[in-house]
Amino acid sequence: MPGGRLSHQDRREIAAGLADGLGYAEIARQLDRPTSTITREVARNGGAHGYRADHAHHVTAARARRSRPEARSAPRTVDDRHAYVERFAQMMVEGGLPRMASKVLALLYTSETRSLTAADLVGELHVSPASISKAIGYLDQVGMIRREPDPHRRRQHYIIAEDVWLKAWDISARTNLNWAETAAEGAELLGPETPAGRRLTAMADFFHRLSDDMSGGTGFQVIEDGLVVLATVWNHNPKQVAKELGWPTERVDEALEYARKAKEGSTAASAG
Numbered sequence: 001m002p003g004g005r006l007s008h009q010d011r012r013e014i015a016a017g018l019a020d021g022l023g024y025a026e027i028a029r030q031l032d033r034p035t036s037t038i039t040r041e042v043a044r045n046g047g048a049h050g051y052r053a054d055h056a057h058h059v060t061a062a063r064a065r066r067s068r069p070e071a072r073s074a075p076r077t078v079d080d081r082h083a084y085v086e087r088f089a090q091m092m093v094e095g096g097l098p099r100m101a102s103k104v105l106a107l108l109y110t111s112e113t114r115s116l117t118a119a120d121l122v123g124e125l126h127v128s129p130a131s132i133s134k135a136i137g138y139l140d141q142v143g144m145i146r147r148e149p150d151p152h153r154r155r156q157h158y159i160i161a162e163d164v165w166l167k168a169w170d171i172s173a174r175t176n177l178n179w180a181e182t183a184a185e186g187a188e189l190l191g192p193e194t195p196a197g198r199r200l201t202a203m204a205d206f207f208h209r210l211s212d213d214m215s216g217g218t219g220f221q222v223i224e225d226g227l228v229v230l231a232t233v234w235n236h237n238p239k240q241v242a243k244e245l246g247w248p249t250e251r252v253d254e255a256l257e258y259a260r261k262a263k264e265g266s267t268a269a270s271a272g
Contacts, residue, residue, distance in 0.1 A: 006033075006041060011053040014038060018048055024112075034254045035200040047213025085110055096172055100127070105144065108160050115148060115157035143167045173211050180207035 006014075017027035024042065042048055045056035051244055054220040085106045092102035107124055108116055116124075121132045136158060139145040144164045148157045161167060183204035187197045242249045 008057045011057050015053040049209050097120050100131050101138045104135045115159045174209035176207045180204045
């Protein structure tokens with residue numbers, strides 16, 4: 001039902017819609033689901049070009065099992081916590097973040113306090129101040145942490161940014177785009193018909209598709225623009241929108257909330 005968990009059959013219909021070239025909004029309409037639900041489902045499970053219904057259903061079920069309280073065991077000792085920080089950091093390294101930046105981020109996430117200072121990080125990670133400074137500089141530059149001055153001492157506290165994982169996603173998308181553009185440049189330089197050129201062209205195509213999927217693609221931008229216009233034209237009036245479209249009010253509420261966030265993002269981007 002709308003708002004409930006996606007079923008195996010729902011995921012098969014999503015896969016069929018993607019294979020037919022349908023946009024996220026059209027697939028959502030056919031399933032009577034919010035567009036944001038379809039967007040997240042596809043993005044989490046291989047993107048528009050790699051989505052597989054059976055695999056997505058299996059992975060989601062496994063994720064749900066891991067999230068149950070009885071399936072989790074919190075670290076109980078200092079050694080357990082340190083081991084967990086190392087595993088958490090390694091996961092981020094494998095996702096593309098620099099190693100020391102990953103350790104700093106993992107430590108900030110698992111700290112019992114709201115923030116940590118550079119001295120705290122040096123003491124916890126047993127590394128040089130220069131290593132911490134470099135990692136903090138990177139995380140600050142990409143917007144994954146923010147600085148907060150200490151009102152009583154000449155030092156700064158470091159806090160995880162609220163949209164840290166959106167920033168990480170954006171970094172990954174931009175990294176894939178850089179790979180694609182560099183490969184395309186090499187193919188043109190060496191000649192697209194040469195063996196090296198063909199390999200680089202295939203690489204460029206792959207990373208262009210991956211970057212496009214992570215960014216939501218052109219179709220996603222059109223959907224977002226449409227929602228922004230919808231929110232503006234109807235002045236955020238869910239009941240009027242629901243009446244005109246023949247939708248449940250709850251569906252319009254969620255769409256307009258998404259539209260408001262999209263509009264705020266567009267306004268912030270324009271201001272920047």
